[in-house]
Amino acid sequence: MGELILEVKHLSKSFGSNEVLKDIDFTCSKGDVTSIIGSSGSGKTTLLRCINLLENPSSGQILFHGQDIMEKGFNAPRYRAKVGMVFQSFNLFNNMTVLENCIVGQTTVLKRDKAEAEANALKYLEKVGMIPFMNARPAQISGGQKQRAAIARALVMDPEVMLFDEPTSALDPEMVGEVLEVMRNLASDGMTMLVVTHEMSFAREVSTNVVYMDEGVICEEGPPSQIFGDPKQERTKSFLSKFK
Amino acid sequence: MIITRFVQLWEDILYIFSKYGKVYLNGIFNTLVLSTTATIIGCVIGFICGVIDAVPIRENDPAWKKVLLRIIKVLVRIYVEFFRGTPMILQAVFIFYGLPYFTMNKVQFSNIWTVSVLVVSINTGAYMAESVRGGIFSVDPGQTEGALAIGMTHFQTMIKVVLPQAARNIMPQIGNNFIVNIKDTSVMFIIGFSDFFSVHKMVSGAIFTYFPSATIEMVGYLILTLLFSAILRWAERRMDGSSSYELVRADHHLARSGDYNHTIHYGEHYRNGNGPERKG
Numbered sequence: 135m136g137e138l139i140l141e142v143k144h145l146s147k148s149f150g151s152n153e154v155l156k157d158i159d160f161t162c163s164k165g166d167v168t169s170i171i172g173s174s175g176s177g178k179t180t181l182l183r184c185i186n187l188l189e190n191p192s193s194g195q196i197l198f199h200g201q202d203i204m205e206k207g208f209n210a211p212r213y214r215a216k217v218g219m220v221f222q223s224f225n226l227f228n229n230m231t232v233l234e235n236c237i238v239g240q241t242t243v244l245k246r247d248k249a250e251a252e253a254n255a256l257k258y259l260e261k262v263g264m265i266p267f268m269n270a271r272p273a274q275i276s277g278g279q280k281q282r283a284a285i286a287r288a289l290v291m292d293p294e295v296m297l298f299d300e301p302t303s304a305l306d307p308e309m310v311g312e313v314l315e316v317m318r319n320l321a322s323d324g325m326t327m328l329v330v331t332h333e334m335s336f337a338r339e340v341s342t343n344v345v346y347m348d349e350g351v352i353c354e355e356g357p358p359s360q361i362f363g364d365p366k367q368e369r370t371k372s373f374l375s376k377f378k
Numbered sequence: 379m380i381i382t383r384f385v386q387l388w389e390d391i392l393y394i395f396s397k398y399g400k401v402y403l404n405g406i407f408n409t410l411v412l413s414t415t416a417t418i419i420g421c422v423i424g425f426i427c428g429v430i431d432a433v434p435i436r437e438n439d440p441a442w443k444k445v446l447l448r449i450i451k452v453l454v455r456i457y458v459e460f461f462r463g464t465p466m467i468l469q470a471v472f473i474f475y476g477l478p479y480f481t482m483n484k485v486q487f488s489n490i491w492t493v494s495v496l497v498v499s500i501n502t503g504a505y506m507a508e509s510v511r512g513g514i515f516s517v518d519p520g521q522t523e524g525a526l527a528i529g530m531t532h533f534q535t536m537i538k539v540v541l542p543q544a545a546r547n548i549m550p551q552i553g554n555n556f557i558v559n560i561k562d563t564s565v566m567f568i569i570g571f572s573d574f575f576s577v578h579k580m581v582s583g584a585i586f587t588y589f590p591s592a593t594i595e596m597v598g599y600l601i602l603t604l605l606f607s608a609i610l611r612w613a614e615r616r617m618d619g620s621s622s623y624e625l626v627r628a629d630h631h632l633a634r635s636g637d638y639n640h641t642i643h644y645g646e647h648y649r650n651g652n653g654p655e656r657k658g
């Protein structure tokens with residue numbers, strides 16, 4: 135167990151009268167790869183979006199290295215730069231090439247100079263195998279390529295944690311593998327990751343910790359061997375049985 | 379019969395042009411300078427207003443910021459509705475005579491150019507504000523989220539990601555406004571601005587050649603608008619960038635980035651098969 139990075143305490147989120155997250159508690163330490171699984175509408179994505187402050191939590195606390203990120207006057211942009219996010223729909227900047235996508239955050243947010251930012255971008259584009267396509271615009275490449283570029287764009291910021299929001303759900307089946315491959319490599323490099331996913335084999339083989347969510351609560355949580363091998367809760371069993 | 383009228387018209391036009399050609403050309407020049415300047419300033423005004431309108435008011439913001447934002451947004455709204463909802467010809471009169479009226483003639487517009495550029499600019503700005511608002515709205519919210527997620531502020535997101543895409547989307551409207559301005563600056567004759575159309579009034583008043591002069595004006599305006607609509611289309615294609623891209627070979631990129639030691643190092647690291655171990 136490494137150093138504690140994220141602590142979520144009694145987190146709730148409602149959209150109007152619809153309570154999407156109810157009293158969520160969980161923690162994330164350095165080097166953890168946590169997979170969040172569960173059926174659609176169980177609040178997995180909302181949890182991730184709350185952690186990145188793309189949604190305002192209704193109540194509860196989120197601590198990043200012990201600091202409450204929901205405090206008034208908290209510098210959200212600086213925090214988000216340390217927490218990488220990969221979206222289901224990629225969200226690459228359409229007005230830039232792949233390389234520019236990987237440079238713009240470093241120069242505008244981290245104030246790195248252009249040469250340093252480009253060198254760093256090339257390093258990570260190489261890592262995700264996107265060097266050949268670095269001069270292409272998002273509209274000109276495939277979904278799998280877009281997602282690998284989006285991962286590189288997040289990595290160039292040297293994040294402490296990477297959040298993945300169903301990174302393979304919008305991809306054609308034959309492109310899922312290339313993205314999961316990049317994520318596996320990232321995990322074995324020791325990156326702290328929080329992955330919302332429907333890829334059970336990924337959750338089972340790569341993660342150190344699995345969280346099963348159902349109807350806005352964490353139903354069960356534990357190491358993958360236990361969750362997949364010997365689930366304690368009835369709901370977890372019935373959910374996992376659909377994948378066999 | 380009708381043919382002879384056309385011959386007559388051609389001769390009249392040649393006559394007018396030999397006499398007043400320079401005045402017409404000067405009018406065209408003034409029209410172009412006014413409409414170009416005012417369109418550019420109007421676009422700047424429009425972008426500023428559109429961006430202000432897009433600033434989110436968040437729950438966590440301090441109270442003074444919320445109040446200030448609301449007041450500014452209401453002011454922008456009033457500006458847009460006022461200048462979009464009244465005729466430009468009246469606005470020109472209103473401002474041109476309003477200033478001396480309220481200052482007991484102490485302050486007047488000494489230069490007709492100043493007031494003309496001012497009126498057409500703020501008029502264009504009011505229309506552009508709405509176009510920019512629509513343009514920002516048309517950019518996928520995912521683009522904003524992607525930018526926020528890597529730590530950009532709202533302002534940085536706007537400048538780097540949203541506005542460039544919004545600008546491309548509203549290029550047709552910017553073109554529209556420019557074309558409209560080329561034609562509609564003609565109403566500035568009301569405060570004595572010497573544009574292309576005012577030459578017609580002057581010439582036909584002097585030698586009573588209403589129709590031949592109007593023909594010159596019609597053809598002149600049409601040439602101007604066709605010319606600029608072609609230029610705008612060309613600009614749009616430029617903004618779209620190349621429709622193809624070059625694949626970059628890995629060794630090429632390493633040669634190119636020779637200064638960056640750790641990049642090369644990383645590349646070698648990978649090629650020697652020393653990349654991260656793979657689980658599973």
